[in-house]
Amino acid sequence: MKRPLLVLALAALAAPAHAQLDYYGRLGLTGSSTLVRDVLFQPFETKQGLSPTLVAGLSIPVGTDNRLGIEAQLTSGSLEAETTGEGAESTADLGRLTTLSALANAEGAVTGPIRWRIGIGLIQYLPSEEAGLFAQGGPLRYFVGGGLDFRRPAFSSWDLMISARYDFHRFTTDELRDRGFTQAQGVQRGSLTVGLARSRRIAP
Amino acid sequence: MTRRVRMATLVATVAALAGCGEIGAPTRSDIYEWRIISTPDTLAFHWPREALPVRIWVQDIYDLPMHTQNAIDGWKSGFLYREWDAVLVSDSLDADVLVLSKFPNGPTILLGTVQECEGYTDLALDTDTKVLTLPIRIYAVPRYDPDLEATKACFGIVMYHEIGHAIGIFRHSPDPADIMYFNPTTATPTQRDFQTAEVLYHARTTVTATHADD
Structure with a gap:
């Protein structure tokens, strides 16, 4: 895990000049697919509920129209176990789950005010209590991610950014592995956020 | 197709394929019978979520509160999805489970014996109505000098065993290696004990619990 952390750190430190920095902050919501599927008489799933999300990022120009950046995302929401068997539907509250992720990314223009962004990163799970499936702590996992940004001028120095x-x-924990769970669960997350970005129009 | 579109397609394809992966859950087949088979009925009980945390009052003698807390923590660690939880309470009138150091008055259903001490779990279970009247009473008594290290260790084992009954394991394991064997020697639950507890908390129950004064 040390090598990718080093790569991310170098990417963040690679900004050659302060004036070239583009930075932003956003708020929104993140939804996640199932973290663990289990069967004990009835099938049930553990997943993170729709979570408030805080995003902050920065980027530097590379070439004429592309940029390299790093984007940090913090989400915090409920963790729930949902029994899905016929006639036995129920939901149990398993406390809160926070995730902190960092995405080293590249971005470029799609069309007009819309830009694409793709990258790789690390996601750290931070459970409210080291118990149950997180009894041995929250895992640190690799992820791939991407998306689209829409920007338009909102104030003299700032853009609205959607x-x-x-x-x-892929999700698993040390506790799950110790209990005989094999492989890992593919987890997909989607988020929609709104915020402000410093406009490049005034960058020196 | 531009280079940019090709790259986006590649990323989307990789992500979609990787998304097919599923975690594989263990079968948890290494368990023992936890239910009371009272022909023709099967008496199975676990605490419902709305009853958690189970409230346990412990007589302050022979370090029983400490041993009980250790047993609570140990059993809790066996559950992946917080199916069971318990806390010590200071008022015995408010308790779902009482832990006392004396011999029980009447007949008991479950007895756990270690060389230096004994434990009993008294379930007021009506097999006709399938109603468990609370509180569950646990008795722990020394057979040797309670100040001996061996007796103190014995209380630790016995409290793990009796709290196992209070969780809902109403039978003894047939395997001497398990904490729920009638004459346990292990200090903590085995994987088989934990798996049995996990499974019983997802199995159908036939017994309901009610307080005597309800």
């Missing part, structure tokens, strides 16, 4: 993101990673 972003849609998708990312994918």
Whole structure:
């Protein structure tokens, strides 16, 4: 895990000049697919509920119209176990689950005010309590992600920024592995966020 | 097709294919019978979510509160989805489970014996109505000098065993290696004990619990 962390750190430190920095912050919501599918008489799924999301990022220009950047995302929401068997539907609250992720990304123009962004990163799970499937702590996992950004001038120095993101990673924990769970669950997350970005129109 | 579109297509394809992967859950087949088979009925019980945390009052003698707390923590760690939880309470009138150090008055259903001490779990279970009247009473008594290290360790084992009954394991394991064997020697639950507890919390129940004063 040390090498990818080093790559991300270098990407963040690679900004050659402060004036070239483009930075932004956004708020929104993130939805996640199932983290664990299990069967004990009835099938049931553990997933993170729709979670408030805070995003912050920066980027530097590369070439004429492309940029390299890093984007951090913090989500915090409920963790729920949902029994899905016929006639036995129920939901149990398993506490709160926070995720912190960093995406090293490249971005470029699609058309007009819309830009694409793709990259790879790391996601750290931070459970409210080290118990149950997180008894041995929250895992750190690789992910791939991308999305679209829409920007338009809102204030003299700031743009309105609306972003849609998708990312994918494989989830398991040390506790699950110790209990005989095999492989890992493919987890897909999607988010929609709105915020402000510093306009490049005034960059020196 | 431009280079940019090709790259986006490639990323989307990889993500979609990787999304097919599923975690594989263990079968949890290494378990023992936890239900009371009272022909023609099967008496199975676990605490419903709305009854958690189970409230346990413990007589303050022979470090029983500490041993009980250790047993609570240990059994809790066996559950992946917080199916069971318990707390110690200071008021015995408010308890779902009482832990006392004395011999039970009447007949008991479950007895756990270690060389230096004994434990009993008294379930007021009506097999006709399938109603368990609370509180469940657990008794732990020394057979040797309670100040001996061996006796203190014995209380630790016995409380794990009796709390296992209070969780809903109403039978003894046939395997001497398990904490729920009638004469346990292990200090903590085995994987088989934990799996049995996990499975019983997802199995159908036939017994309901009610307080005596309800």
